[in-house]
Amino acid sequence: MTLNVVKGKFQWAKVTKKEQLTEDLWKMWLKPENKFDYKPGQYCTIGSGGIERAYSIASSPEEEQIELFIELVPPPDGNLTPLLNDLQVGDTVTMRLRAKGIFVIKPGFKNHVMVGTVTGIAPYVSMLRKHLKEEEFSNCNFYVLEGASYLDEFGYDEELSKFANNDNVVFETSISRPGEERNSTWSGFEGRVNNILEERLKEWGVNPKDTIVYACGHPGMIEDVNERLEDSEYTFLEERFWKD
Ligand SMILES: Cc1cc2nc3c(=O)[nH]c(=O)nc-3n(C[C@H](O)[C@H](O)[C@H](O)COP(=O)(O)OP(=O)(O)OC[C@H]3O[C@@H](n4cnc5c(N)ncnc54)[C@H](O)[C@@H]3O)c2cc1C
Numbered sequence: 001m002t003l004n005v006v007k008g009k010f011q012w013a014k015v016t017k018k019e020q021l022t023e024d025l026w027k028m029w030l031k032p033e034n035k036f037d038y039k040p041g042q043y044c045t046i047g048s049g050g051i052e053r054a055y056s057i058a059s060s061p062e063e064e065q066i067e068l069f070i071e072l073v074p075p076p077d078g079n080l081t082p083l084l085n086d087l088q089v090g091d092t093v094t095m096r097l098r099a100k101g102i103f104v105i106k107p108g109f110k111n112h113v114m115v116g117t118v119t120g121i122a123p124y125v126s127m128l129r130k131h132l133k134e135e136e137f138s139n140c141n142f143y144v145l146e147g148a149s150y151l152d153e154f155g156y157d158e159e160l161s162k163f164a165n166n167d168n169v170v171f172e173t174s175i176s177r178p179g180e181e182r183n184s185t186w187s188g189f190e191g192r193v194n195n196i197l198e199e200r201l202k203e204w205g206v207n208p209k210d211t212i213v214y215a216c217g218h219p220g221m222i223e224d225v226n227e228r229l230e231d232s233e234y235t236f237l238e239e240r241f242w243k244d
Contacts, residue, residue, distance in 0.1 A: 013046065013095040015087050016065055021155050024072035025118070028084070029065040030093065036066060038099030040126035045096040048087070051080040056216070056239070057099065058122040060129035069122045069155050103216065103239040105131055110210035113143045113201065115193055115225060118153050120217020120241060121146050125156050128163050143170045143204055147193030147221065149177045151186050172200065194224035208233035219244045
């Protein structure tokens, strides 16, 4: 199947920068032909070789380029990511003209708990880049809890740690494979984020009625968080990156 770049539906976007984090994880910046409007937390749909997929946007809407955080799903399962992985600066992808998604910040809560696995951190980076500066959210608290298998998969830890210099931002990470050589220097939390979330919520002392919990990324993590919070007064919002 070839994808026609039909005027009115798609535009071209040029790869302007690529930053490889690990063998199968990279950040990629795109410059679309036209201005691309979106809300923090929304996703864009990009394509190559006739295949299109959704990617949460890590940049803030004021930024000129669209920043994405992408994980390779190797063939035979992965279709688009092997193609995206081969792209070089100067290459182009198609981009649907409209951003989509309802995984955006919900005002009206005192506490915003953001749980993500690996690339599932992207929408929170966008939200924090934009909303931390806004008066509307100046009295809110943000708790970011990120999980990964390996310590080198926390793509935004420097930036999020800087945000956490603010009194109202907490950033915590946990790795799920502490016994492996690649994690030998790790000294932080251990275990899957869904397994430690309840303990962290207790530690932070947030009142469930005033708290929204966002979960993004791995469907297994989301399913489990959903079940754990089911009978509570927490409000829950999710973005699943694939189907289990
Ligand atoms: C709203 C939304 C936002 C998304 N944002 C991001 C993002 O910011 N970064 C990102 O890397 N991906 C994101 N994804 C996933 C992305 O759309 C693709 O599904 C993914 O990049 C794999 O594409 P593919 O064509 O290579 O593999 P596909 O042809 O889509 O097949 C992948 C198959 O492998 C399995 N799988 C294992 N690991 C993954 C994985 N990490 N992602 C997807 N499937 C997996 C699934 O069972 C799936 O059926 C998002 C998905 C949605 C719905």
